[in-house]
Amino acid sequence: MKAIIVASGGMDSATAAYQYAHRGYELHLVGFDYGQRHVKELSALMQVGGRLNAPVSIIDLKSLGEFLGRNSLTGDNTVPDGHYREETMRQTVVPNRNAIMINIAAGIAQAENAERVVTGVHSGDHYIYPDCRPQFVRALAESISYATEGAVALDAPFLHLTKADIVKEGARLNLPYEITWSCYKGGAQHCGTCGTCFERKESFNVAGVPDPTNYIQEGFEWYKGSLPVERAGLPVGGEMES
Amino acid sequence: MKAIIVASGGMDSATAAYQYAHRGYELHLVGFDYGQRHVKELSALMQVGGRLNAPVSIIDLKSLGEFLGRNSLTGDNTVPDGHYREETMRQTVVPNRNAIMINIAAGIAQAENAERVVTGVHSGDHYIYPDCRPQFVRALAESISYATEGAVALDAPFLHLTKADIVKEGARLNLPYEITWSCYKGGAQHCGTCGTCFERKESFNVAGVPDPTNYIQEGFEWYKGSLPVERAGLPVGGEMES
Numbered sequence: 247m248k249a250i251i252v253a254s255g256g257m258d259s260a261t262a263a264y265q266y267a268h269r270g271y272e273l274h275l276v277g278f279d280y281g282q283r284h285v286k287e288l289s290a291l292m293q294v295g296g297r298l299n300a301p302v303s304i305i306d307l308k309s310l311g312e313f314l315g316r317n318s319l320t321g322d323n324t325v326p327d328g329h330y331r332e333e334t335m336r337q338t339v340v341p342n343r344n345a346i347m348i349n350i351a352a353g354i355a356q357a358e359n360a361e362r363v364v365t366g367v368h369s370g371d372h373y374i375y376p377d378c379r380p381q382f383v384r385a386l387a388e389s390i391s392y393a394t395e396g397a398v399a400l401d402a403p404f405l406h407l408t409k410a411d412i413v414k415e416g417a418r419l420n421l422p423y424e425i426t427w428s429c430y431k432g433g434a435q436h437c438g439t440c441g442t443c444f445e446r447k448e449s450f451n452v453a454g455v456p457d458p459t460n461y462i463q464e465g466f467e468w469y470k471g472s473l474p475v476e477r478a479g480l481p482v483g484g485e486m487e488s
Numbered sequence: 489m490k491a492i493i494v495a496s497g498g499m500d501s502a503t504a505a506y507q508y509a510h511r512g513y514e515l516h517l518v519g520f521d522y523g524q525r526h527v528k529e530l531s532a533l534m535q536v537g538g539r540l541n542a543p544v545s546i547i548d549l550k551s552l553g554e555f556l557g558r559n560s561l562t563g564d565n566t567v568p569d570g571h572y573r574e575e576t577m578r579q580t581v582v583p584n585r586n587a588i589m590i591n592i593a594a595g596i597a598q599a600e601n602a603e604r605v606v607t608g609v610h611s612g613d614h615y616i617y618p619d620c621r622p623q624f625v626r627a628l629a630e631s632i633s634y635a636t637e638g639a640v641a642l643d644a645p646f647l648h649l650t651k652a653d654i655v656k657e658g659a660r661l662n663l664p665y666e667i668t669w670s671c672y673k674g675g676a677q678h679c680g681t682c683g684t685c686f687e688r689k690e691s692f693n694v695a696g697v698p699d700p701t702n703y704i705q706e707g708f709e710w711y712k713g714s715l716p717v718e719r720a721g722l723p724v725g726g727e728m729e730s
Contacts, residue, residue: 276555303555309548313518313596342595342635349591353584354555382634389627393584393619 248272248360249401250351253302255290257446258366260426261416262403263298266364268419273300274358276351280340281311282432290427297425305350314341327439344377345386348400352390355398363390368404368412370445380405409445410452417455424458438463490514490602491643492593495544497532499688500608502668503658504645505540508606510661515542516600518593522582523553524674532669539667547592556583586619587628590642594632597640605632610646610654612687622647651687652694659697666700680705 249266253259253275267273275298277291288304295302344367351363371378387400404412416423428446429436436443438461447466450457491508495501495517509515517540519533530546537544586609593605613620629642646654658665670688671678678685680703689708692699 305555306551310592310595313545313547313592314599340595341598342591342632345591345631345635346588346595349584349587350552350555353552353582353588356583357556376637377635379634382631385627385631385634389587389624389631390584392621392624392627393587395618 247362248274248355248358249362249364250355250358250360251275252347252351252363252365253277253291253294254366255287255292255294255427256366256442257416257423257426257428257449258368258404258409258412260290260294260366260423261412261419261421262364262366263294263300264416264419264421265403266362267298267300271362272360273298274354274360275300275302276347276354277302277304278307278347278350279304280307280314280343286429286432287427290425293425297422303354307346310346314343327437327441342377344375345382348386349390352394352398352400356394360398362399362401364401364403366404366412367402368407368409370409408452409449413449413453413455417453422458423450428459433462436461438465439468444469489604490516490597490600491604491606492597492600492602493517494589494593494605494607495519495533495536496608497529497534497536497669498608498684499658499665499668499670499691500610500646500651500654502532502536502608502665503654503661503663504606504608505536505542506658506661506663507645508604509540509542513604514602515540516596516602517542517544518589518596519544519546520549520589520592521546522549522556522585528671528674529669532667535667539664545596549588552588556585584619586617586624590628591632594636594640594642598636602640604641604643606643606645608646608654609644610649610651612651650694651691655691655695655697659695664700665692670701675704678703680707681710686711 247270249271251259251263251266251273253263254277263273263275275291275295277288279285279288292302344365348363348365355363365383367378367383372380376382383400383402383405390398390400428442430440430442431437436446436459438447443461446459447457447461489512491513493501493505493508493515495505496519505515505517517533517537519530521527521530534544586607590605590607597605609620609625614622618624625642625644625647632640632642670684672682672684673679678688678701680689685703688701689699689703
């Protein structure tokens, strides 16, 4: 049994890798260099592979950068601070990124006789990124099945889970989250204020799992925006001090 | 109206480009360098773009070559001679190639506000290449539509046509087929014996359109295999001399 993990060095794909290793799969972790500012995530990916004793390959897609347009992950725009679910976060959308990466991984799976391609997309991604939604994943899985004549299946084990659920699963599998990287700004340390740092903090908080990350800006006190209603239970802003 | 043409420099995508130009679309021709032996097709693609006064971009996917495995298009294996529909032609399958290319083109379409991505796949491709079959194209079109929130549609205008039908369409549009390139061997001249040269000859022959190609090996007399039943009407081998 072999699985190709579409991996970034972030929490979700690292947890997927740990889960499939735990299930007894031979792994090949496949990451992508698409000119992202936070290329540091690829060093994190190497560490994840090292811990699992799994090979890591980085596919060079930098030549795509100039064609897929300017956005805050690959271009000169500033990475927006704030909650991940805000409209400004749309700046971080790289057109059709997941389909491109997952289809390359599916080609590798077929070449290596791996039965599965695994993506770590989760329900928290659905709001902003259309290529993380269930109907997209279903259509993509179908196209991969047809293209490989049924030899390769696409798994999205976290599709209907939250990032907090993922953290709980990773904690159960003893995944050392300090080796993973989330921050879109890609500095020396996690900034603690960009959308993906916000989401990282939030997921540990909601999961009740200690967050091992060293943020430049700890906590949520700095955040002046209002949270979406469904997150109102979160200890954020003034609430944390009450 | 703008269309991204997934283009190779071969007959099918050149005809698609001519067709969409004729329909009034602004075009962007997107080709791929995936380490193919017949990289010469990309020079042909430049010429197609030149005739249509359309920009051509070549995406560098050579880094994928080592991962997608050895096959006769990218590796050291010999390109097989003979009819395109034979089992030996499976050597020319690059895993999931169409899905990868079409999805990259869809990302470019979204970045450039183009409404359509066009692929030249046709019914003659279905036999060998699973990622050219109608059910695959349908699933892929769905995944693109979801990923782009309906902004980009996938067109496959030749999906249910034969290559001979395509040649008729190209002739109607005054496409100078001598600028296109088919031969998988990628020599100075079309070899005339590999599967794709065979198919090229056959399509002009069946369409009743003069074939402007200079082949090293003209005609079908060299071919010693038996043709599939449905091609029995073709003037091949001894029949040509009768």
